Amino acid sequence: MLTIDRIAAFSDNYIWVLSSSGDGPTMVVDPGDAAPVRRWLQDQRRELGAILITHHHADHTGGVRELNEEGRVPVLGPARPELPFVTDQLRDGSRVSELGISLEVLSTPGHTRDHLSFVGDGFALTGDTLFAGGCGRLFEGTAEQMYASLMRLAALPPATKIYCGHEYTAANLAFALEVEPENAALQERLQRALAARREGRATVPSTLAVELATNPFLRCGEAAVFRAASRFAGYRLSPGPETLAVVRRWKDGWTPAGGR
Ligand code: ZN
Ligand code: FE
Numbered sequence: 001m002l003t004i005d006r007i008a009a010f011s012d013n014y015i016w017v018l019s020s021s022g023d024g025p026t027m028v029v030d031p032g033d034a035a036p037v038r039r040w041l042q043d044q045r046r047e048l049g050a051i052l053i054t055h056h057h058a059d060h061t062g063g064v065r066e067l068n069e070e071g072r073v074p075v076l077g078p079a080r081p082e083l084p085f086v087t088d089q090l091r092d093g094s095r096v097s098e099l100g101i102s103l104e105v106l107s108t109p110g111h112t113r114d115h116l117s118f119v120g121d122g123f124a125l126t127g128d129t130l131f132a133g134g135c136g137r138l139f140e141g142t143a144e145q146m147y148a149s150l151m152r153l154a155a156l157p158p159a160t161k162i163y164c165g166h167e168y169t170a171a172n173l174a175f176a177l178e179v180e181p182e183n184a185a186l187q188e189r190l191q192r193a194l195a196a197r198r199e200g201r202a203t204v205p206s207t208l209a210v211e212l213a214t215n216p217f218l219r220c221g222e223a224a225v226f227r228a229a230s231r232f233a234g235y236r237l238s239p240g241p242e243t244l245a246v247v248r249r250w251k252d253g254w255t256p257a258g259g260r
Contacts, residue, residue, distance in 0.1 A: 007040045009033040012167045020100030025049025034063030050098045053077025054127025055115040078114040110146025111136030123161040131164045132206040133172030135217040143245030158209035169193045169203035174256050179216045179228045186214040220244045
């Protein structure tokens with residue numbers, strides 16, 4: 001039985017730990033910081049067995065060298081000059097098969113041009129592509145690429161658990177409500193997320209079904225979303241990538257009421 005544990009890092013990053021047995025070596029996903037991972041491994045009496053990387057940003061990779069000083073464990077991730085420590089370069093259609101863990105590799109560009117997502121049995125690790133209630137900023141890719149990436153993830157079974165790289169959910173949902181104020185599922189989800197955060201609980205993982213019902217970036221084909229985006233843009237948008245581009249731009253310039 002595969003288990004997935006969560007390590008919090010920095011102010012809002014999540015480092016996921018995959019284990020196929022109760023005491024064997026583990027696979028650590030996106031260790032932006034070595035210290036909390038070291039601490040977790042010590043507390044749990046576990047050994048690091050492999051490192052998996054979704055994309056090159058420092059908050060996802062900054063701890064790799066320190067965790068793997070002697071280069072003992074395989075580091076799997078995108079082929080990219082910023083990641084010289086990657087030992088197993090992955091691309092779309094690759095399969096991760098390590099430590100009894102099997103994952104399908106999906107190329108999901110948009111946030112970066114070579115961002116990868118990983119799909120296992122009933123779950124997906126989506127890094128900074130699909131967030132709970134949102135999606136990553138378009139640093140290197142286009143809206144068309146992000147749209148296609150999100151649609152690939154959207155095609156997974158609705159019960160798929162979504163493990164993303166950040167606890168951004170409450171702010172994402174507050175913005176989503178600007179786009180879709182009438183969406184009852186979204187209103188409820190925001191209240192649940194705010195309650196969870198007040199109590200110090202994580203809102204991740206979510207499920208794809210919840211994202212499909214509430215995440216505006218997965219809903220660019222819904223009339224309510226492309227109409228709201230059209231009003232924001234000041235002209236009539238087509239559903240799909242064009243709407244996503246505007247919703248993304250809208251969110252980039254948006255700050256929650258009350259500031260922050
Ligand atoms: Zn990133
Ligand atoms: Fe990040």
